[in-house]
Amino acid sequence: MYLTKDEEAILNGELGEIKAKAMRILATLGDIFDADKLIPIESAQIAGVSYKTIGDAGLEFLEDWSNTKVIIESRMNPAGMDLKNWREMGISETFAEKQLRIIKALTSMGVKESCSCTPYHAGLVPKKGSHIAWSESSAVVYANSVLGAMTNREGGPSALSAALIGKTPNYGLHLKKNRISEVVFDINFELSDLDYSLLGYYIGSIAKNKIPAIIGIKHASNLQLKALGAGAAAGGGVAMFMIENLTPEYEIIKNPEKITVEYDELVKIQEQFCTCEHPDIITFGCPHCSYEEIIDIFDKVKTEQEIWICTSREVKERFQKIPNNIKLFCDTCMVVAPIEEIGITCLATDSTKCAHYSQNLSNLKTLIKSREELIS
């Protein structure tokens, strides 16, 4: 990959050892993925923030890198706990101490303490065609598919390097020619809210790392597309999807593979994620809830069972009155919080992503139902 004189100088240590390593990460990834050059980016969203996922290894790394500064708007992915109300979640002192050290390392680098997988609900909305380096899988798929911004699925260190240098290698979804689908899914039935998450998971499991295109969906809200994308990124490695007449981009190759989706496939996925009947807790916010989604829950809630809602701090701060059986947590989510250690064995969710990781990462039992059913 071609480096400019200034980029070469950074690689050779002009801005210190850490920026040299960050530049080497970008240059090496550029070589591995056949990028021609580095391109400027507008924002970075950095994953690998929870102590549960990165452990002592990641903590040590971030502390060692904490004396350098990011040069573009940079946000954090959710942490392993609500940074203020972690005791209310039942998080241990040991976990909290390490988690707060991770946050301190990142904030001292200039990364904004806004820990969310939905920065687009919290004031950071990339424009169509803008280049960004985001890493959380559902945020990546939303940015590419719904907003029309351009990002690859970055890892934690590569997104952090992009934030420190302000650039990313020009390959993959940063190139218009790669934003094209080879596989079209045909939907012949009406979709409920829960169906978007189930459909996403199904499509992801078939499309894997490809870009799926969808025909037969006439109307969908951005919140429904958020659920679809999160499911697709969890079920496979989908970084972008397209829907005919709905998403900002819709390009398909000549003679694509065509798959007609049977409703039965969605039922099977729901069954796969229903492994218990009596949840200890009802959870929402995977991906993080928007203001409107929380209002909807507050307005309609009838159940007296305990409900945990996860959202960004920016959204949480807009609520003063919260119903008694509901806890509104920010900075974290059920996927990256150590919920297996805080006495939860079965959780209810409306998200295939949450169910997938609760089963596979946290060894929990799950129950998946629509939001309306869960709060009734």
Place this chain on the structure above:
Amino acid sequence: MRINGNKIVPGIVKAFSIVSEKPISFLGDIDPKKGVIIDKYNPLKGESIVNKCLIFPYGKGSTVGSYIIYQLYKNNKAPAAIINKKAEAIIAVGAIISDIPMIDGIPIEKIPNNTEILVNANEGYVEF
């Protein structure tokens, strides 16, 4: 014998080889405190990678693997060099942040196990 590949992370070292035919996920397959292979499906289970020239086809698994390589390095349990058939992001990033010389594009089946190897990652070749 000399085999040419691509330089990924610069450096020149001499070390004994440990050749895994299986891809490696550093998260789960390697003990970060001891530098020992713990993947129960790997025939090399129990063997040390510390200060060895670690040779395997490619990395797999969680991106946290990059940080595990870093932790090995901080614990003085890192491999002296990494040789891959095909480099991917997790291993390359881990090698960069940990200053471990790395080369890819090497037909690894040609390299014998437990043999002293010269890794020249400044120029991108191995010699044994």
